[in-house]
Amino acid sequence: MDLVYYQTFREVAVRQSFTRAAEQLGYAQSSVTTQIQKLEKEFGVQLFERYGRGLRLTSAGEELLKTVTQMLELHQQAKEKLARQGGGSLTIGTIDSLAAYYLPPFVQRIRQSYPELNIRLQPDREDRIVHRVKEGELDFGLMLVGEPTDPALEWTEIREEPLVLVSAPDHPLARLDRVDLRRLGGEEWIMTEETCNYRIMLEKLLRAEGIPYRISLEIGNPEAVKGCVAAGGGIAILPRLAADAELGRGELAALPFSHPDLRLSLQTCMHPRKWVSHAMRAFLDSLQPAEAAF
Amino acid sequence: MDLVYYQTFREVAVRQSFTRAAEQLGYAQSSVTTQIQKLEKEFGVQLFERYGRGLRLTSAGEELLKTVTQMLELHQQAKEKLARQGGGSLTIGTIDSLAAYYLPPFVQRIRQSYPELNIRLQPDREDRIVHRVKEGELDFGLMLVGEPTDPALEWTEIREEPLVLVSAPDHPLARLDRVDLRRLGGEEWIMTEETCNYRIMLEKLLRAEGIPYRISLEIGNPEAVKGCVAAGGGIAILPRLAADAELGRGELAALPFSHPDLRLSLQTCMHPRKWVSHAMRAFLDSLQPAEAAF
DNA sequence: AATCATTATCAATAATGTTGATGGGTGGTG
């Protein structure tokens, strides 16, 4: 049963006239008759009593009118809702550091623009995020990578994100003017999980250069890593944004070290055929640094 | 937008597959594709993300699914409701006497069979009932008539209803063995309204026979008529069912009078093209005395 | 009885829905 029939039915009921309903809706009068007949056949009851001077809903018709009004209402609401794309949900997979130190302001902003939006921020390991984006469980992923890790996904760089080596403020290395790669030999490391991109990058570099190292502690949580480093448990590599606060407060020291191969960037990844809702588009755009007008 | 599209959409969403939804609904797979595309065009959003290994609702799709489920639910309910014809209303116009002494048991019975039915019992004058039945304001009328008063309506006789002349128990006429027409000359009458059918019949008869009479009191309410008669205010004509209780208790006396022209019958009247709901049909049938099986 | 206003009917036409064949993409397998 077509919804336009219901609309016609309602119009006829309201105007108490086939003719005027037809005019109103831009139909020929005969079409209205046909449509109402279809409805009456569908439901197996008469909906109107056709008297000479006018129409009257039968009691069955009155019942149907109630339902039809609700249905048209629902349809209208659905249309508006989907058009605005205000509702719905946005499921983002990201890593702890970004969830804690990068995303909050953006999330707050999108919540203001789309109050009905249901946002899920799911911290996870990078490899799982990539997998879940491919499966469609996540609308998109946001993480720190050197290079896109999966060519089947669509990667967009937002900005470069510096890495820092951190130690306790009283660590011997922290007193040097410059720390070069070889000076790191033999240090005790506190590392994030094996799946962590920048850990992978660091290990690769150390191995390539033949620098000996020992991972005395592996912790999946960057907060805990910082705590252990501050307590003198070893040195660690972290995205600068994850350590900024502690560095500022002098709870951690940033080693004067840099290496061209340790370049990380903040990137989003999504399925190449992902359908992007208004809200998601807005969110993604908000992540992009403003570009110069031209 | 056809409701079958919504059904298809729901099926696809549930089965996570165009192909299986098509099988389930008896469509070709291409039809399902087309239908979903129509929906996506209608709402201007993508409803499914087509990944290689399966489908996934977009957040817009999830929103729509909620609405669609409600709409299909509503439609289903409406269909059942109208098929049962359980709900709806039944508006009956009738006269006081019948509303008070005849209809109650039938009304109770139909309320049990159709608990959702909204019954309105509207006491009114006979002429107004006929008018309102013609206008469609009433589903049908039930009244006492000698002959159908309006040929434009469809009249159905339920049974004959005797009329009785009543007086106070101590009235001189009440002591006679038989009262014939002429003995009524000069009596004081308490009458119902001018529009009352049996009053009209009586007056016509009295005039035709040249019997003098005086209407000392005209009361639209049969209860009040009985009260005034019992108080010795005069004699009155009433349907027997309206006086039965008082006659049994000896509060009123039935004069031993009868006349072949004073014949009344209980009849329903309705518009000839009235659409009769299940409930109304059942009610009308219940009024009819059981017929001999044959 | 004639007129007015309204709904119903009907056949022609327009619009829409459905289908089977086919193409293209994806993921799993040897």
Add this chain to the structure above:
DNA sequence: CACCACCCATCAACATTATTGATAATGATT
């Protein structure tokens, strides 16, 4: 890596359904 199995998209032919204008039928009004 090529192959297969699976799935959705596309397309043109076809089937079905909706719409229309003309006209008939009906009931109310005068």
